[in-house]
Amino acid sequence: MTSGMKRGNALIGQPIERVEDLRFLRGRGTFVADVNREGQLHAVIYRSPVAHGLLRSVDAQAALNLPGVHAVITAQDFGADVPVIPLRLQPLPELVPFRQPMLAHDKVRYVGEPIAIIVADTAAIAEDALDLIDADIDALPPITDRAGAELGDVLLFDEHGSNSAIEWNAVRGDAEAAFASADYTRRETFKVQRHAALFMEPRGFVAEWNANEEKLTVWGVAKVAFANRTILADTMALSENQIDMVEVDVGGGFGSRGEFYPEDFLIPFAARHLNRPVKWIEDRREHLLAANHARELECDVEIAATKDGKIIGLRGQSWANIGAYVRTNGSIAPRNAAQFMSGAYAIENIQLTTTSITTNKTPTGTYRGPGRFEGDFVRERLIDLAAKDLGIDPVEMRRRNLVSSDQMPYPLATMTPFESVTELDSGDNHALFDQCLAEFDWSEKVKLQGKLIDGRYHGVSIGCFIEGGAAGPSENARIVLELDGSYTVYLGSAAVGQGIQTIMAQIAGDALEVPFDRVRVLHGSTSHVKSGFGSFHSRSTVMGGSAIVLTAEALKDKIRDAVAPTLGCTPTEVTLDGGNASGPSGGVVSIMEVIGEPIEAEAAFLNKKYTYAYGSVAAHVAVDPKTGQVDVLEIGSTKDVGRMINPLTLNGQSVGSIVQGLGGALLEHLVYDKEGQLLTGTLADYLLPTAGDFPNIHSTVVELKPSPLNPLGAKGAGEGEIIPIGGIIANAVAAALVDFNVEPLELPLSPPNVWRLIETAQKT
Amino acid sequence: MLVKFNVNGDTVEVDVEPRVSLADCLRDVLHLTGTHLGCEHGVCGACTVIIDGEAVRSCLTLAVQADGATIVTVEGLSNDNALTPLQAAFRKHHALQCGFCTPGMITTAHALLTEEPDADAERVRDVLSGNICRCTGYVPIVEAVLEARAAYANPDKADAS
Numbered sequence: 039m040t041s042g043m044k045r046g047n048a049l050i051g052q053p054i055e056r057v058e059d060l061r062f063l064r065g066r067g068t069f070v071a072d073v074n075r076e077g078q079l080h081a082v083i084y085r086s087p088v089a090h091g092l093l094r095s096v097d098a099q100a101a102l103n104l105p106g107v108h109a110v111i112t113a114q115d116f117g118a119d120v121p122v123i124p125l126r127l128q129p130l131p132e133l134v135p136f137r138q139p140m141l142a143h144d145k146v147r148y149v150g151e152p153i154a155i156i157v158a159d160t161a162a163i164a165e166d167a168l169d170l171i172d173a174d175i176d177a178l179p180p181i182t183d184r185a186g187a188e189l190g191d192v193l194l195f196d197e198h199g200s201n202s203a204i205e206w207n208a209v210r211g212d213a214e215a216a217f218a219s220a221d222y223t224r225r226e227t228f229k230v231q232r233h234a235a236l237f238m239e240p241r242g243f244v245a246e247w248n249a250n251e252e253k254l255t256v257w258g259v260a261k262v263a264f265a266n267r268t269i270l271a272d273t274m275a276l277s278e279n280q281i282d283m284v285e286v287d288v289g290g291g292f293g294s295r296g297e298f299y300p301e302d303f304l305i306p307f308a309a310r311h312l313n314r315p316v317k318w319i320e321d322r323r324e325h326l327l328a329a330n331h332a333r334e335l336e337c338d339v340e341i342a343a344t345k346d347g348k349i350i351g352l353r354g355q356s357w358a359n360i361g362a363y364v365r366t367n368g369s370i371a372p373r374n375a376a377q378f379m380s381g382a383y384a385i386e387n388i389q390l391t392t393t394s395i396t397t398n399k400t401p402t403g404t405y406r407g408p409g410r411f412e413g414d415f416v417r418e419r420l421i422d423l424a425a426k427d428l429g430i431d432p433v434e435m436r437r438r439n440l441v442s443s444d445q446m447p448y449p450l451a452t453m454t455p456f457e458s459v460t461e462l463d464s465g466d467n468h469a470l471f472d473q474c475l476a477e478f479d480w481s482e483k484v485k486l487q488g489k490l491i492d493g494r495y496h497g498v499s500i501g502c503f504i505e506g507g508a509a510g511p512s513e514n515a516r517i518v519l520e521l522d523g524s525y526t527v528y529l530g531s532a533a534v535g536q537g538i539q540t541i542m543a544q545i546a547g548d549a550l551e552v553p554f555d556r557v558r559v560l561h562g563s564t565s566h567v568k569s570g571f572g573s574f575h576s577r578s579t580v581m582g583g584s585a586i587v588l589t590a591e592a593l594k595d596k597i598r599d600a601v602a603p604t605l606g607c608t609p610t611e612v613t614l615d616g617g618n619a620s621g622p623s624g625g626v627v628s629i630m631e632v633i634g635e636p637i638e639a640e641a642a643f644l645n646k647k648y649t650y651a652y653g654s655v656a657a658h659v660a661v662d663p664k665t666g667q668v669d670v671l672e673i674g675s676t677k678d679v680g681r682m683i684n685p686l687t688l689n690g691q692s693v694g695s696i697v698q699g700l701g702g703a704l705l706e707h708l709v710y711d712k713e714g715q716l717l718t719g720t721l722a723d724y725l726l727p728t729a730g731d732f733p734n735i736h737s738t739v740v741e742l743k744p745s746p747l748n749p750l751g752a753k754g755a756g757e758g759e760i761i762p763i764g765g766i767i768a769n770a771v772a773a774a775l776v777d778f779n780v781e782p783l784e785l786p787l788s789p790p791n792v793w794r795l796i797e798t799a800q801k802t
Numbered sequence: 803m804l805v806k807f808n809v810n811g812d813t814v815e816v817d818v819e820p821r822v823s824l825a826d827c828l829r830d831v832l833h834l835t836g837t838h839l840g841c842e843h844g845v846c847g848a849c850t851v852i853i854d855g856e857a858v859r860s861c862l863t864l865a866v867q868a869d870g871a872t873i874v875t876v877e878g879l880s881n882d883n884a885l886t887p888l889q890a891a892f893r894k895h896h897a898l899q900c901g902f903c904t905p906g907m908i909t910t911a912h913a914l915l916t917e918e919p920d921a922d923a924e925r926v927r928d929v930l931s932g933n934i935c936r937c938t939g940y941v942p943i944v945e946a947v948l949e950a951r952a953a954y955a956n957p958d959k960a961d962a963s
Contacts, residue, residue, distance in 0.1 A: 055893045062901030063889040065836015065876035069902065072835040162821070238840050238848065238936045239902040289838075289902030290936050322841040535900025535937050690896040690938060697939030721845040721934065729930035729940040733923070 049544040049554055050750075053686035056540040058533075067287040070242040070258035075315035078244065079108055080161040081308055082318070083301065084154040084171045085327065086146035089180035089398035089714025090194070093146050093173065096154055100170035106163035109312055110171070111155045111304070113143035121273040123298055126265050126366035128373070128456045132204045135195055136396060138363035140273070140303045146175060147194055147362035148400050149715055150327030152300045157308050157316055180398040180714035184336055184357045187395045194362060194396045203364060203394040208376035208451035213389035216351035220342035224423055225354070229784040230412045230764065232334035232359065233706035234326070235405040236726060239289020241329060242319035243301060245309035252280055256306055259283040259562070261296025261532050262572035265366075267564050269298050270306060278564075285562025291534030292698070293404035293574065294330045297366045301328075323719050330403030331708055334359040335375055335412045339390070341420040347430040349421070349439045351387040352380060356412075360394045361401040367574075368402060369394070369456070374409025377453045377460075379417050381410075381762075382467050382502040382652060383439045388451040398714040404574070406698060407761040410503070415785065418501040418765025422772060423781065432769070433475065433500060440467040440502060443743075462504060464743040465652040465678060471502060474654035474676035477738060483658055488776040494660035494669070497774025501762040505651040505677075507576030507754015508747065514567040515585035516640040517546065517593045523617040523630055525550055527589075529561040530570020531582030536756060537687045538578055544683055545583045545750065549590035552616055567640060576651075576754025579683055584643035584748040593639035601632045649745045649753035653677030655696070655762050659770040663778070666793030668704055668771055672734045675759045678742040681751040685739065692737035692759050699763025701727045704787050775799075807868045809834070810878030818865045825849045827865035828875060836876040836905045840934070847933030850906040851875050857913035876905035879912055887953035888912060891946040899937035906933050911947045919954035921947075 061067050084096075098110035113120045122137040142153050153173055158164035179192045186192070187201035194201055217223060243258040254276060259266055263283040271278045288295065301318060309316040320328065339354030358372035376390040405411075425435040441448045447461040475481075478500070486496040516528040527546045531538055543557040550557070560566055561582075571581065597619065598609040605612060605621030613620045620626045655675040661668050673696050682688055705725040709717045718724040737759065744751030768782040771792065778799040784791065806815045809832065816831050825842075828834045828851070837860055840846035844862040851860045852874040879886060885893060888911060898904040907930065914921055914929045921929070926947045927940075935943060 056896070058901065059893040059898060060885070062898055062904045063885060063892055063908065064880035065834070065905045066880075067836075067901050069835075069838070071829075071839065162819075236936060237902075238846065238900065238934065239838070240840070288900065290900040292936070319839075322843070322846075535902075537899065686896045687899075690899060690942065693939040693941050694899065694937045695939075697941075698936070720843060721841045722843070726934055726936065727940070728932075728934060729944060730927045731931075732939065733927060733941070733944070735939055735941050 049547040050683055052544065052684065054540060054544060054554065054684055056537045056687065057543065058537055058539050069239055069287045069289055070244065071319045073244045073257045073286060075244055075246050078315035078317050079157045079159060079312065080164050081155055081157045081305055081316050082161065082164040082168055083152045084156060084168055086142060086149055086151040086153055088146060088175055088177050089149050090178040091146050091175040092178065093142050093144060093153065093175055095174045097172040098154060101156060101167040104163065104167045104170060106159040107156060107167045109157045109308065111308060111311060112153065113139065113141040121303060123300065123365050124269055125364065126262070126298065128369040130455055133364045133369065135198050136203050136364040138300065138365055138401060140300045148398050150400060151362070152304065155304045155308055157312060182397055182399060182710050182712060182714050184359060184395055187397055194398065201396050203360065203396055206373040206376050206392045207454050208388055208390040210451040211387035213351050213353040213387040216387035217342045217353060220350060221345040222424065222428060223340055223342045224420065224427060225338070225340035226420065226423065226783055228337040228339065228416045228419065230333050230335045230415055231785050232331050232708040233702050234329065234331050234708060235292035235294035237290030237292055237295050240320035240322060240325050241295060241301065243305040244315060244317045245306040246315040247310040247313055249313050254280060254306055254310065255282045255284060257284045257286055259285055259296065260288040260534060261291055261574060263532060263562055263564050264530065264570045264572065266298050266302060270303065273303050274306060283564040285532055288534050292406045293408060295534065296532065297330060297403055299328065322721060326719050326724060327400060327716055330365065331361060331400045332371060332402050332405035332408065333412055333702065334402065337416050339416050339420065341424055343424050343428065345428065347425065347428055347435045347438050349383060349385050352385050353389040356392040358392055358394050359397050359399065361397060361399040363401040365401045365403055367404050370404050371402065371408035373453055375413045377451055377458070378410050379413035380450060381414055381417055382441055382504045384441045384445055384448060390451065399710060406695065407757045410761040411699065411702060411764055414501070414503060414762045415764035415768065418762055419768055419783065422769045436502060437468065437471065440471060442468060460648050462650050464680070464746055465650060466742050467502060467652050469742060470652055470676050470678055471654045474500065474656055474674060477676060478656040478674040480656060487773050494662050495774040496660050497770040498656065498658045499766045499769035499773055500654060500656040501766040501769065502654045503761040505576060505754060505758045505761060506648045507651060508580035508645055508649040509575035509577045510645045512571065512642045512644045513581035513585040514570050514640065514642045515582065515589040516567050516638060517589045518636050518638040519593065519597065520636050521630060525552060525557050527557060527559045527586060528566035529559060529582050529586070530567045530572065531578040532562040532573040534573055536578065536691065538582065541579055541683045541687060542582060542586060546586050546590060549587045551614065576756040580649055580748050580750065580752050580754055581643060581645060583683065583750050583752060585641060587749045588643050589639055589641040592641045596637055596639055597629055600637065601627060601629060604632045645747060647747050649680070649747055651677055651679050651753040651755055651758060653758060655759055655766055657766045657770045659767065659774055661771055661774045661792065663796050666789035666791065666796065668787050668792060670700060670732050674736045676738045676740065677758055678740050679755040680743060680745040680753040681741055682739060683752065688739050688755060689737050691756055692739060693735050695758050695760040696735050696737065696763060697727050697732050699760035700732050700767065703764045703767040703785055707786055803866050805866050805869045807871045807873055809873045810875060816865065820864065820866055822865045823861055824863040824865045824868050825860035828860060834875050834877055838902055838905055840902065847910060848903050848906040850909045850933065852909055852913050857910045876908050879908060888950040891950040895942040895946040895949070897938060897942040897946040903933060903935045907935065907943055915947070915951060915954040919951050921951065923948060
């Protein structure tokens, strides 16, 4: 712990009610749709109506003739080189051919791909003009699934010669030898369905070009403002200091919002092209077609164990259906599905490969627990299947295989390409597992296992997870002591609904040793700090919070230096107390009276290693065999985050994450037909959890093992409990339907899917 | 078309195209941006306002349909002094994260509790199931609404003092 935290937990650890709520509850938030600029025009995007085809021409004349239409921009307006969306994470040369152009020019590769942008006086006129665009597209056969992609007779990228983009490999120990010597092996195939983050506020931007100053301002950025500014500067041939990215209130992210999409370029381009402010707000159907999809994965995976239930190997092949292009973070879920499939368990020998397969569907990206939700589904299912085959209690099976504290630091499988080594540290899986069992009252509930009560079969299950956090390389903070004695904290971290204004003020208040209400936090926008990395991979609290701790120390040193001469002592002898400073002889001065002007410090927290939070989740379900309906009667979770900043918001993350996971396990599915048309294009078709679905969710968060990697001792905690939900729900359904010998291997466990499993089992 | 209605206590007259939704009218013409648009086809509930005492989707209502009506938006349920008991309960229970669905939750819950201050948990869940929240998992929202019932049982306390 640094000396900055010496006053202890005056604010950190307290369930402080959020600052943000005061505006949101009264309808006073400012979301991007609430931003308006003088003289602004409105944009809509003309999107491909077909999944795959050669784009011959775009006739925009009729649209241009409509009164109120100012421009129709196509790829031709970009000149010879149509800009592409670069790879933000893991920019491997192998992935370069699959980058998405900002507008389609030679080919369209998914329904919803932007072809043109229409700018008009009002959004309504621009939408009217959409119907007047005539795109000449020679349709090609669409590829929607792995089988079609592997045939290879139709290629998304002809010059690449295959629909497989890249292979990701996770290796640890010697899987071949382990499987050769194993007492027991079992191999199964699994499927996780395509679904999405589906944040509630549609995306949008307002962009304004100041021709006199040659400066661009963009409202509506989220998650990674600095990275997106770099991309925008490159693609618009501007320098970064010509661009201000302004973060306003952000209506949810979950990994998807804030990544650089075509519209991130198109709206600023249109604003400069027309020298008018341009506004674009996505509609919901557009969102379902345009924003990153996630999760679609097929797996053929084999587990090896000793006869007493020690898992000694995991090997196999997965296929990630990544859609039509590799966008900014399209590599993450496929590679995570391989590296993190072993999760919290000590599996010494691993050989897992994921192939990223391109198809004529919306491109995919990260969604809370990317690749981990999918991999945990496979692993938790295989553990229960193995336990059943070996006649071992599934609870005992897990206990025998969890990575123990003595085994830490425990390296996970090494990933290539883009070699990555990471290790589990500072946790106690067994303690969390036992606490979860106790709080869930497992020993009582397990008596219901497989029992038919009032027409429904009951089942319980428990599973364990790890949550990686604190992605580097750094985060910046700047703190200003203002003339009125208040502190303004500027931060590179971004808000996506997680309450960082409040959390960061708690950290800053303790670090500066001042009350909560003396601190104001401004974050996200590129003008606040020199550089920033934003909010992803459960990093904001750890990285941004630690940056605040370091910056507060630097600022206090500066203040001590400044007041020491007046106090007649050395800087190290100065004691700071709120707005006052005192020396060893007892003299007290007002800091502001001595300094007379605002004083500031900026510092960065650097980090190369990931933090790992650990936890367990238990579920109790009841299944109606006549309808296939799965009712979730209770979920209980336990997680160690090292250090809690705000238990109120932290538990909010846990419960929200669990319910999102239940959506993925039971409801949500982006269904395509064979032509590559999205059939679930509205919220009436794409089912999200609602208030009546999952009433009984309990989360416990503890401070068991502080992270040794940062001055707060905190671990990332924004994703967590969603990770094992698919696996534990499937295991609970299997346990409930044990009499039918039903073993779910595919998600979602929707009523028709579960009903079919029961019907099939009864016939065999 | 000229349309006249009362919103949050003020009588307003607006000139709108017949195709303009009430939500767009409130947001773009009257600058009441607390009413949010999440789906524009009546599923998500973020745009819920109270028309003549009933919770209504303003994205599915044309502005011209509101002629002569009395409308309350989330802004009309607030004042500068303090949070209302319903709003305070939302804050206490951390019943909002990103805040985007919150105005619709507040207006829906207010309309419910005004009519049924003794609504039980099942009834609250049933009514709120027309509003989608992606952040909270709904558990804290239901807790907040149940806690706020006491203030509606005694209507004088339902407004912030």
